[in-house]
Amino acid sequence: MKKLVKIVGFITLIGVSNVTLSQTTEIKVRFIGNCGLYITDGNSNIYIDFPYKSGAHNYMEYDLSELDSVKGNPIFIYTHKHSDHFAGRLVKKLAKKLGGKIYSPWNVKELLKVNDELKDFKIEVYKTKHRFSINHYSYLITWHNKEIFISGDTEHAETIATLKDIDWAFIPVWLLMDANEKGIKLKEVSKMFAIYHIGPGDKITNDNKDHRIKLLDKQGEIITIPYN
Numbered sequence: 001m002k003k004l005v006k007i008v009g010f011i012t013l014i015g016v017s018n019v020t021l022s023q024t025t026e027i028k029v030r031f032i033g034n035c036g037l038y039i040t041d042g043n044s045n046i047y048i049d050f051p052y053k054s055g056a057h058n059y060m061e062y063d064l065s066e067l068d069s070v071k072g073n074p075i076f077i078y079t080h081k082h083s084d085h086f087a088g089r090l091v092k093k094l095a096k097k098l099g100g101k102i103y104s105p106w107n108v109k110e111l112l113k114v115n116d117e118l119k120d121f122k123i124e125v126y127k128t129k130h131r132f133s134i135n136h137y138s139y140l141i142t143w144h145n146k147e148i149f150i151s152g153d154t155e156h157a158e159t160i161a162t163l164k165d166i167d168w169a170f171i172p173v174w175l176l177m178d179a180n181e182k183g184i185k186l187k188e189v190s191k192m193f194a195i196y197h198i199g200p201g202d203k204i205t206n207d208n209k210d211h212r213i214k215l216l217d218k219q220g221e222i223i224t225i226p227y228n
């Protein structure tokens with residue numbers, strides 16, 4: 001009799017864990033380097049500002065295996081075409097090999113078509129300014145009701161300041177500094193902030209241990225965003 005109870009328990013346990021698995025839905029953001037991100041919901045694969053030219057402008061290098069691990073039918077989205085964000089030859093090669101599409105400020109209208117192609121997905125585009133770049137865009141991605149802002153290299157906090165209560169904002173540290181200088185409050189803009197594009201020589205610390213700020217100084221780090 002005792003044995004039977006155990007078996008029933010075991011079966012129940014399997015049932016429960018299966019249910020949990022099928023209900024675990026999340027967006028994963030993997031930090032590759034600089035502003036390079038891999039974002040997936042498990043079905044579609046989006047790469048932001050990657051591939052770039054490894055080590056360009058004394059920013060982060062990445063392992064060549066990163067290029068080999070790019071998934072099928074990738075969607076490559078670029079904020080601008082500086083070489084620490086964009087490597088034209090590499091991305092064209094990958095897109096050709098894997099059936100990928102490439103979007104940048106130069107075909108931003110085409111990018112809006114992705115809204116119809118992916119499930120529960122919307123991308124909004126913001127023309128933003130960046131020194132020495134004639135064409136720079138920031139993006140707000142809403143995927144499965146989670147809002148993720150991709151700032152890119154812009155030095156101006158006015159655009160992000162128009163957002164409210166989004167889930168994650170990916171911003172460089174100079175955007176925080178610009179907001180501070182201008183008295184722009186970012187507190188209510190986003191629940192979480194990821195600081196990216198940290199250079200190997202930069203010393204950036206989260207002194208107040210603000211749990212809403214995540215420093216992306218370790219390549220390969222993964223942020224998970226669960227959704228219902």
Ligand SMILES: [Zn+2]
Binds near residue numbers: 084085153197
């Ligand atoms: Zn840059």
